[in-house]
Amino acid sequence: VHRGALLRLISTAVMFMADKDSSGSSDQPPHLSRRGVIAGAVSAPIAIGMASNAEAREPPAAASTVAVTLTVNGVRHVLSLDSRTTLLDVLRDHLDLTGTKKGCDQGQCGACTVLLDGRRVVSCLTLAATSYGASITTIEGLARDGKLHPLQQAFIDHDAFQCGYCTPGQICSGVGLIAEGRAHTAEEIRELMSGNICRCGAYPHIVAAVQQAMTQS
Amino acid sequence: MTPFEFARPRTIADAIKLKAANPQSKFIAGGTNLVDLMKMYVEQPTQLIDVSALPLREVEDTSGGGLRVGALVRNADLAYHPLVESRYPILSSAILAGASQQLRNMATVGGNLLQRTRCAYFYDVVTACNKRRPGAGCAALEGHNRMNAILGASTSCIAVHPSDMCVALAVLEARVHVMGVHGARIITLADFHRLPGSAPQRETIMAPDEIITHVELPPQGFAAHYTYLKIRDRLSYAFALVSVAVGMERDGDTIRTARFALGGVAHKPWRNAAAEVALQGQPATDATFAQAADIVLSEATGYEHNAFKIGLARRAIVRALSQAASGAPQSQSSKKIA
Numbered sequence: 001v002h003r004g005a006l007l008r009l010i011s012t013a014v015m016f017m018a019d020k021d022s023s024g025s026s027d028q029p030p031h032l033s034r035r036g037v038i039a040g041a042v043s044a045p046i047a048i049g050m051a052s053n054a055e056a057r058e059p060p061a062a063a064s065t066v067a068v069t070l071t072v073n074g075v076r077h078v079l080s081l082d083s084r085t086t087l088l089d090v091l092r093d094h095l096d097l098t099g100t101k102k103g104c105d106q107g108q109c110g111a112c113t114v115l116l117d118g119r120r121v122v123s124c125l126t127l128a129a130t131s132y133g134a135s136i137t138t139i140e141g142l143a144r145d146g147k148l149h150p151l152q153q154a155f156i157d158h159d160a161f162q163c164g165y166c167t168p169g170q171i172c173s174g175v176g177l178i179a180e181g182r183a184h185t186a187e188e189i190r191e192l193m194s195g196n197i198c199r200c201g202a203y204p205h206i207v208a209a210v211q212q213a214m215t216q217s
Numbered sequence: 218m219t220p221f222e223f224a225r226p227r228t229i230a231d232a233i234k235l236k237a238a239n240p241q242s243k244f245i246a247g248g249t250n251l252v253d254l255m256k257m258y259v260e261q262p263t264q265l266i267d268v269s270a271l272p273l274r275e276v277e278d279t280s281g282g283g284l285r286v287g288a289l290v291r292n293a294d295l296a297y298h299p300l301v302e303s304r305y306p307i308l309s310s311a312i313l314a315g316a317s318q319q320l321r322n323m324a325t326v327g328g329n330l331l332q333r334t335r336c337a338y339f340y341d342v343v344t345a346c347n348k349r350r351p352g353a354g355c356a357a358l359e360g361h362n363r364m365n366a367i368l369g370a371s372t373s374c375i376a377v378h379p380s381d382m383c384v385a386l387a388v389l390e391a392r393v394h395v396m397g398v399h400g401a402r403i404i405t406l407a408d409f410h411r412l413p414g415s416a417p418q419r420e421t422i423m424a425p426d427e428i429i430t431h432v433e434l435p436p437q438g439f440a441a442h443y444t445y446l447k448i449r450d451r452l453s454y455a456f457a458l459v460s461v462a463v464g465m466e467r468d469g470d471t472i473r474t475a476r477f478a479l480g481g482v483a484h485k486p487w488r489n490a491a492a493e494v495a496l497q498g499q500p501a502t503d504a505t506f507a508q509a510a511d512i513v514l515s516e517a518t519g520y521e522h523n524a525f526k527i528g529l530a531r532r533a534i535v536r537a538l539s540q541a542a543s544g545a546p547q548s549q550s551s552k553k554i555a
Binding site: 062063064066082083084086105106107110113119120121122125126127129130132173176177180182185187188190191192193194196 | 245248252256269297316453
């Protein structure tokens with residue numbers, strides 16, 4: 001099998017695993033996932049590295065806890081969180097919705113894009129505390145009754161990804177773009193999708209996928 | 218991030234009281250700049266005051282024929298607001314030239330005015346930066362200063378203000394309404410941001426307890442003759458090397474009045490009164506435009522890596538004035554420069 005095709009197959013499988021994880025409600029433990037296995041295997045060395053980093057840079061102030069209510073993919077969650085927690089980390093680390101990806105964690109790549117009250121935002125620069133009461137849709141929440149969202153289907157039809165890491169953010173961003181109704185031409189799609197970086201360079205296929213989904217909406 | 222307390226006041230008065238009570242506190246709305254800086258340990262507030270529930274989201278006509286914009290109006294909502302698109306298209310254009318749609322959906326008008334520089338040394342906490350730590354020195358002076366200032370800088374700081382929106386607000390001569398424990402006041406945009414001088418850590422003339430409540434746009438919107446031309450290293454989603462906002466009124470072939478402001482070149486949106494006077498009553502030709510550009514740039518100083526910005530700014534000013542004069546503003550989706 002060609003290496004690129006194999007990688008693509010794996011990343012697609014991972015995306016669908018993420019979808020499957022989300023089907024469990026918040027009070028059920030998530031299924032064993034690729035991420036769970038990896039986290040279990042390497043958590044010790046990572047924890048040591050982070051602790052020494054934190055000691056070097058943070059004054060010994062106590063963490064502050066905030067109560068946050070969020071509706072994620074239609075499920076309401078009442079959470080008690082460190083005030084520093086970003087929406088991205090809530091989704092991935094607290095709700096096990098790992099379809100939303102952490103890329104740069106600085107608002108520069110768009111991999112963490114989700115829909116907040118219907119609008120696309122980068123979840124890495126969104127504090128969970130300031131999202132109080134919001135309704136969030138992630139990549140796991142786009143399919144309806146086992147049927148992919150038209151843009152998810154269009155990404156498959158147009159082969160709009162290689163490694164797949166930016167794909168959940170690209171798709172959430174594209175869904176937001178279509179809802180905004182501001183892009184009509186390929187040129188306008190490119191401009192209004194510029195917040196989503198694809199280092200595999202799948203841009204022409206992504207534009208084609210968004211165009212296909214636009215005609216279906 | 219360092220730990221912080223979190224408060225969510227319901228009224229402007231409560232927000233101001235909280236801010237006044239803790240000098241280490243910060244207001245947060247969109248968070249697109251502040252959260253990033255907190256992750257980098259550049260900002261280390263002990264308390265965040267979430268102002269996003271305050272009633273400052275309206276865009277409304279003023280009795281004088283202008284527009285009053287609430288400080289919490291999101292950048293995307295302002296850019297696409299029908300009254301802004303029709304009467305102040307220069308503002309729509311400038312906002313849409315900045316950041317990405319995700320960030321414009323989050324960022325607010327007030328936060329855009331208060332965003333901090335993107336100078337690499339301001340972000341990198343192990344280097345010297347007078348803005349981050351007064352008295353520490355400025356690593357940009359002798360460092361990688363390609364993105365830095367060519368106008369209005371000092372030996373303490375050569376950082377630039379990164380906003381596109383503010384460059385258009387400078388041309389529109391917007392008025393910033395602020396409120397603090399001692400009441401409300403109005404600051405013209407020209408006075409709002411400071412030059413670095415010997416205190417680059419102070420970026421605006423706002424007092425620590427004050428909050429921006431509104432931005433008021435005067436009636437003159439230059440809807441017929443305007444442009445926002447932004448030159449950058451990639452075609453979208455990048456900060457300006459040089460940008461130019463122009464608003465013009467014409468009398469036949471001559472320029473009745475013109476205003477222009479530069480972005481990406483100074484610690485604040487840069488206007489030059491003498492250069493604008495030099496355009497008044499003159500024929501709308503490239504020779505006139507070049508003369509105005511030369512007046513602005515006669516004060517410019519380049520550093521090791523950014524001297525090219527002086528010539529770039531000259532060409533951008535001439536091109537932008539030409540676009541505005543001919544009623545052919547720069548498109549923010551097609552990147553072809555007309």
